[in-house]
Every structure is written in structure tokens, then in C-alpha cells.
Amino acid sequence: MNYARRDPALHAVVRRWTDGEDLQRLDALLDALGEDAAGRLDGLAATADKNPPVLRQFDRDGNRVDEIVYHPAYSELCEAAYSTYGLSALSHRGLHGWAETPPHLVKYLASYVFVQAEFGLACPVSMTDAAARVLELFGDSDVFGPWIDGLTSVDPATSMTxxxxxxxxxxxxxxxxxxxxxxxxxxxxxxxxxxxxxxxxxxxxxxxxxxxxxxxxxxxxxxxxxxxxxxxxxxxxxxxxxxxxxxxxxxxxxxxxxxxxxxxxxxxxxxxxxxFVQMAEMVNTSRLSNAMRASALMRRSVRDAVDHTRDRIVFGKPLFEQPLMRATLLELCLESEASLAMVAYSAKCLQAADDGNPDSKQLIRVLTPLAKHFICKRARVVTGEAMEVRGGNGYIEEWAHARLVRDAHLGSIWEGSSNVIALDVLRCMRKFNAHRHIATTMIGVLAGLGPDCADGRSVLVRAWEDLTERGDRLLISSTDVAESGCAHYANALAQTIMQTLLFDLANHSIHSTGDYRGLLVAFAYLDRSDDVSAEALSHLGAVVDGTAVDRESALLASPLADSTVGATR
Known part of the structure; x- marks a missing residue:
């Protein structure tokens, strides 16, 4: 088992947004971490969850010490996160073959693999990273230099959290x-x-x-x-x-x-x-981390559910081959894949923003709350459905599903509950017409797609035009109407962003490898109506495993496919 190798969505984003030596280094890091996460780290995480930390307030002489005592499994996880993989330092110093600080995408994707084993520790890892960021951005380096060094150190003897x-x-x-x-x-x-x-x-x-x-x-x-x-x-x-x-x-x-x-x-x-404005920089970084963690929980839960259905025999054949179960798994796979696309794209935008691109600074300002609002809520649904796939055993704490469900509920609460986040999206719309900025950017992405993606482009350009008008109406409505409607609108924005990005990933895969699996996924996620895509269902194995799909099959999954040549309707 290797979490990275068994993740076609991860492969797609890595190859879309990295190349050259960055690609080689990232592949090596993810491969090592993927194997470790699926084995050693997963076992440690299960043990740490059953043995939570304990507060020791006084020593035996009655002196106040406020010491938190951790189980050795958690301490070993800390060593892996902070030192071996340097997850909190990856945005601040060169590691894993990079002489200089690697792109933000490296940190988010490595953390995504790690979180599939251990979710809880990812919170202090993210805060350690974010604390170093705000001290670097707003603090006097002569004053805060030693603490920044400690927060970004990978040496257990000098590192700080x-x-x-x-x-x-x-x-x-x-x-x-x-x-x-x-x-x-x-x-x-x-x-x-x-x-x-x-x-x-x-x-x-x-x-x-x-x-x-x-x-x-x-x-x-x-x-x-x-x-x-x-x-x-x-x-x-x-x-x-x-x-x-x-x-x-x-x-x-x-x-x-x-x-x-x-x-x-x-x-x-x-x-x-x-x-407060400065703290918002730390909060926004943590919010994107929340979305990444939610995406990781989805991936882990879906993979576990798929593995179970392939082993479980029901009515004489594997559960994976049962039509209704296939429809359930397809939906879960699509949610997982789309969420990672948005997280990875946001990481790329954060990098461009930090490099001084003004458009990216505005874009990441609204992408972050959008990703947290939508992805964290979907993680609650996806992990719950995946738990149900395993039946009664899924509800038993000896399996990971129950822990994944418990952890998934956190993303919609920390760093701002969903309503607070939706209001933040509305604030961005009022401040700089964020909805129009997103639409312009996404339509630009669609303009770069090749002819095989034409059906998706035509549907999504119209969707962005409609969303722009809808956002304009929201802004001129009363305060009560705007605030009561902003959550639904934020969801529509997020989902349309993910639909657009899946076509961008598909287009890249078509031109770089000739594989049309990504296009099949993009069409299936675009057209999730009451009628399940028969073409996508027939290729569920390819969706799950990342195996190749031919052009004709992918095009037949389009909602605009001609019914006379075997469309899904």
C-alpha cells in the first residue's frame, strides 16, 4: 500500500502544475511519504487517537508545571511531521533536494498525503507554519529571528511549535x-x-x-x-x-x-x-490548510470504501460490481478528485501572490474561504457515506472510518464556521467584485482548452456568465437578502471552479499523455444530475485506479453527447 501511488487525482495535479526537477523531487517525496503514511504513520495515528494527551498541572511537590503528557505514538508522529518531512518548514527553507524554498504546492500535497494517516497533528503543523509566516511578514527580524528559526527548524533539538x-x-x-x-x-x-x-x-x-x-x-x-x-x-x-x-x-x-x-x-x-488584519493572514493560511485536510480525509475514506467493496461478496459477486454501489462510489470519487484540484490550484495562486502577482493576491483572497466553505462541508458527507459502505463495521472504532467522520466535522468549525466563511466571501465580493474576478480567470482557463473539451467549455462559459449576473444581483440586494443567500452562492462558485479545473486537468492529460480518463471525470462531475452517467459507471475501475480511458468513451460521457451514438441519456 502506498497512498501516493494509488491516487490518480494526485498524479494529475502534480503533472499539471510541476515539471522538471520540481516534478522529480516532488515525486520522490510523495512516494516515500505515501508508503510511510499507509504503514507506520497510520498505525501510530490509530494508537494516538486511542491514547489522547493528559494535562499534568502540578508536580509531586505541588508546583504548577502545566505539562502535557503525550503518548509515544504521538511523539513519533511529531518527529515525522516536523523533522523527517519538515511539513511546517517547507514554505520557509529548502528541503528534500530543493536548495531554495520549494513552491507552496509541495507543502500542501505532502501534507495531503500525511493527513490521510494522521489528521489531528496537522493542526499544530499548520499553525507552526503560519506563525512563522506572520512573524516574517509583520515582525522585526532582529527581534523575532530566533523564534522564526525555531519554528522553521527540522532539528528536534532546536525546533519549536x-x-x-x-x-x-x-x-x-x-x-x-x-x-x-x-x-x-x-x-x-x-x-x-x-x-x-x-x-x-x-x-x-x-x-x-x-x-x-x-x-x-x-x-x-x-x-x-x-x-x-x-x-x-x-x-x-x-x-x-x-x-x-x-x-x-x-x-x-x-x-x-x-x-x-x-x-x-x-x-x-x-x-x-x-x-486583526495581520492575524487574518495567519487565519487564511490555516483555512486553506483546512480545505486540504478535508480533501485528504475524503481521499482516505473513499479508498478504504473501494477496497472494501472489492473484497466483499454480496449476492454472488463483489460489492464493487453492484450497480447501485458503483453509483455511490462514483459520486464519492468525483467529490474527492474535484476537491484536490481546487486545493492544488489555490496553492499555485498563493505562490503567485507571494511572488507579487496582484491578480493572484485578489484571487487567493477569495479562493481560500471558498475552498474551506465547500470542501470542508463535503468532507462530512463523503466520509459519512464511505463509512456506510462498510456497513456495521464502518461504525466500529477498530476501523478508520469512524475517526475520519469525527475529524471531518472539524473543518467546518475551526478558523471560522461555515456561515462566517460565507460572509467572508460576500465581503470579498463587496470589496473587489471577487465573483467577477473569479469568472474572468476561469473563463480564461476555459479559453485554453483543446477541442475535446469543447462541450465542457460551452456549458461552463454559460455557467460563469450566469454566476456573474447572479452575483451582481446579490450585491445590489438588501443586506438581509445578500447575507441569507451568500452561502448557496459560495457553494455554486466553488463547484463551478472545480468543474472548470477538472477540464483544465483533463486537457493537460490529453496533450501530455493521450489519456482521456481526466475528461471522463470532468464530464461526470459536470453532469451530476439525477441520472448517473452510464459511461462513467462503466469505467469506474479506471476512475478509481487511474487507468487509461479512450477518447470515444470520454466524449460519450458529455452531457451534450449525441444520443444517436450512445450518449448517457
Whole structure:
């Protein structure tokens, strides 16, 4: 078993958006990680899930220590993530054969493979990466250099982990309600307040928000960004306590807790009145990571379901050959493949944005919430359906399905619940006509497609024109109408983006390898009406395994195919 080798969607995006030495290095990394994830890491993840961390608040002499005790399986997973594969460092330094920092796509695809084994640890890995990013972007390198070095180190002796403390008992969605206060003292700051849902609470570097003297009351401009180190310069503990750990539905391997800051030493990051805007950079990075993780959960659950149906004999033949089961599996496969296409494309846009492309900066600003909103919700459905495929055993914790379902519900909650994310999409539309920017970009993608993709192009160009008009109407409607309708509209945008990207991937595969499997997948995802595509169903094995599909079969899957030559209708 190798998670990377058995993933045709992964192969497609790697070959579409990397080439040359980048392709060779990424293939080697994914191959090694794919084998490790399917074997050693998967076993460790199962053990860590059954043995969650424990908070030890006092030592035997009654001294407050707030030590979190981890099972050795989780510690070994940490070594793999932070050191062996350097997942939190890949966006900051050269690793795995890259002399310079590799493209963002490398980090997201490597993490996607890792998460198929272990989901919980991916949260602190993402926050460590994001903490280094915001300190690099907004902090003084002379001040924060040592912490940035630690956050991006792959040496267990020097590496640090990061965390993001935003949620308070009364403030999560509404950051303007933050009550933690910051007071200047001794050239730094002292923070006092309570953080209610703090994941990785024993992190070495904590990025958080607090109100500052003279700041605007009741506004996010009155909230500054601060870095709270775990240790003071003399090596003693900083002035905060971990009050208790949360008993969570999922991500049980990784601790989340309640933290009280009692005059904790902190350093200011960037401009005081730009704290929330700066924190948004960290949040957006984590949101894209959420979408990536949801995509990984889908892939793992679908692959497990497919393997089960090939082994399970029902009514005299494998379950995989039963017509209704084939229809179920096809839908799950399409959801999984489309989600990875959007995550990978977003990673490419993030890279272009970081390289200074202004169009990409606007595009990634809206792609990130769109990906989180749609993909994370679909992961809940896909993992649940995949669990059902295995029947009663799927509900048993000895199999991975139940854990995947539990973890899948998290993506729609952390870094902003779905409604908050949909409102963020609406904010982008109001600020820079994001829907029009997306439509223009996607129509440009469609314009580059070859003749075999003509049916898809014609359908999708009309879809983008309709979505543009629909978005315009949403913007001129009343506030209540716009806000109540923005979630459905965000879903339509996300799904049409994924439909477009699947045709782009198919077009690349046709011209680079002559294989039409991608076109079959694109047509099937485009036309998911009540009538299941018979052509796609007949080639389910190719969809699942990534084997070749001929041109005629792929074209017959088009919703516009001529019924006289064997169309799907």
C-alpha cells in the first residue's frame, strides 16, 4: 500500500502544475511519504487517537508545571511531521533536494498525503507554519529571528511549535469583543485574559490578540497582535496557565485547552491597530490548510470504501460490481478528485501572490474561504457515506472510518464556521467584485482548452456568465437578502471552479499523455444530475485506479453527447 501511488487525482495535479526537477523531487517525496503514511504513520495515528494527551498541572511537590503528557505514538508522529518531512518548514527553507524554498504546492500535497494517516497533528503543523509566516511578514527580524528559526527548524533539538489563540468565552466570531488586555511594561507588553479554545496550548510560540491602551473600543482596530513565548528570556515559564484540556469529538490525538494569561510577557507584532488584519493572514493560511485536510480525509475514506467493496461478496459477486454501489462510489470519487484540484490550484495562486502577482493576491483572497466553505462541508458527507459502505463495521472504532467522520466535522468549525466563511466571501465580493474576478480567470482557463473539451467549455462559459449576473444581483440586494443567500452562492462558485479545473486537468492529460480518463471525470462531475452517467459507471475501475480511458468513451460521457451514438441519456 502506498497512498501516493494509488491516487490518480494526485498524479494529475502534480503533472499539471510541476515539471522538471520540481516534478522529480516532488515525486520522490510523495512516494516515500505515501508508503510511510499507509504503514507506520497510520498505525501510530490509530494508537494516538486511542491514547489522547493528559494535562499534568502540578508536580509531586505541588508546583504548577502545566505539562502535557503525550503518548509515544504521538511523539513519533511529531518527529515525522516536523523533522523527517519538515511539513511546517517547507514554505520557509529548502528541503528534500530543493536548495531554495520549494513552491507552496509541495507543502500542501505532502501534507495531503500525511493527513490521510494522521489528521489531528496537522493542526499544530499548520499553525507552526503560519506563525512563522506572520512573524516574517509583520515582525522585526532582529527581534523575532530566533523564534522564526525555531519554528522553521527540522532539528528536534532546536525546533519549536506554534499556536494561534483567538477564541475567548465571549469572542470568537466577533473579534471586536476580545477582552484580553495588553499593558506596556519594561519595553514589552503584559497580557491578561482568558483564551477559551487554544489548540496546541503548550506551543513554544503563541500568536494572539489583545486590546491595547487607547485602542478603538468595539472595533477590530482596537485589537493588536502579540507573540507570547512559552519561556521567558531566563528560561522560566511565562505567566500563563493551562486550566484544562478539551474533551473533543475528534482530533483526539492533539490537545486543545483553556488558557489563562496572567500578565504574560509578550512582544508586539507589526502595527497595533492592524492586529486583526495581520492575524487574518495567519487565519487564511490555516483555512486553506483546512480545505486540504478535508480533501485528504475524503481521499482516505473513499479508498478504504473501494477496497472494501472489492473484497466483499454480496449476492454472488463483489460489492464493487453492484450497480447501485458503483453509483455511490462514483459520486464519492468525483467529490474527492474535484476537491484536490481546487486545493492544488489555490496553492499555485498563493505562490503567485507571494511572488507579487496582484491578480493572484485578489484571487487567493477569495479562493481560500471558498475552498474551506465547500470542501470542508463535503468532507462530512463523503466520509459519512464511505463509512456506510462498510456497513456495521464502518461504525466500529477498530476501523478508520469512524475517526475520519469525527475529524471531518472539524473543518467546518475551526478558523471560522461555515456561515462566517460565507460572509467572508460576500465581503470579498463587496470589496473587489471577487465573483467577477473569479469568472474572468476561469473563463480564461476555459479559453485554453483543446477541442475535446469543447462541450465542457460551452456549458461552463454559460455557467460563469450566469454566476456573474447572479452575483451582481446579490450585491445590489438588501443586506438581509445578500447575507441569507451568500452561502448557496459560495457553494455554486466553488463547484463551478472545480468543474472548470477538472477540464483544465483533463486537457493537460490529453496533450501530455493521450489519456482521456481526466475528461471522463470532468464530464461526470459536470453532469451530476439525477441520472448517473452510464459511461462513467462503466469505467469506474479506471476512475478509481487511474487507468487509461479512450477518447470515444470520454466524449460519450458529455452531457451534450449525441444520443444517436450512445450518449448517457
Amino acid at each position: 506554534g499556536a494561534m489563540f483567538m477564541t475567548e468565552p465571549q469572542a470568537g466570531t466577533d473579534i471586536a469583543m476580545t477582552e484580553t488586555v495588553a499593558e506596556p511594561r519594561d519595553g514589552g507588553w503584559r497580557l491578561t485574559g482568558k483564551k477559551w479554545f487554544a489548540s496546541n496550548p503548550d506551543a513554544d510560540v503563541i500568536v494572539t490578540l489583545a486590546r491595547f491602551p487607547g485602542g478603538e473600543d468595539g472595533s477590530t482596530r482596537g485589537v493588536g497582535m502579540f507573540m507570547v513565548p512559552k519561556k521567558l528570556p531566563d528560561g522560566s515559564p511565562n505567566n500563563f496557565t493551562i486550566d484544562r484540556l478539551k474533551d473533543k469529538m475528534g482530533t483526539r490525538s492533539m490537545p486543545s485547552g483553556e488558557v489563562t494569561l496572567s500578565g504574560a510577557h509578550a512582544l508586539q507584532v507589526g502595527q497595533l491597530d492592524r492586529g
